[in-house]
Amino acid sequence: MAKTRFKSGEVYPLQELSNYFSSPINLEKDSRLTGLIGWAALIAFVVGYDIFAIKSQKAETLTRSFWRLSDGKLSKFPVLAAWVIVTAHLMLEKDVRRKIIK
Numbered sequence: 894m895a896k897t898r899f900k901s902g903e904v905y906p907l908q909e910l911s912n913y914f915s916s917p918i919n920l921e922k923d924s925r926l927t928g929l930i931g932w933a934a935l936i937a938f939v940v941g942y943d944i945f946a947i948k949s950q951k952a953e954t955l956t957r958s959f960w961r962l963s964d965g966k967l968s969k970f971p972v973l974a975a976w977v978i979v980t981a982h983l984m985l986e987k988d989v990r991r992k993i994i995k
Contacts, residue, residue: 918990 939955946952953961963972 915994917994918987 942952943954943956946954959972962968
């Protein structure tokens with residue numbers, strides 16, 4: 894693959910997944926749009942959906958859905974596994990990757 898150069902340095906448009914986990918972690922704020930916008934949108938959607946579900950009584954809330962799905966024998970494992978994966982990605986991946994890179 895041909896390397897593309899910009900004024901700010903070399904760019905890899907299609908970074909391979911294997912390189913992603915071995916690349917250094919840089920938590921400095923740069924010129925990219927902040928991720929807080931995405932988090933705010935996610936929170937607004939969850940709150941909005943739950944308000945709609947409570948007010949309309951036509952849909953179950955996300956909490957009730959989680960409780961119902963995690964209560965069944967067949968659905969308990971996939972629901973809890975998904976929750977653990979998201980938690981590990983958000984809370985542990987940074988520290989694990991830093992230890993691997995060092």
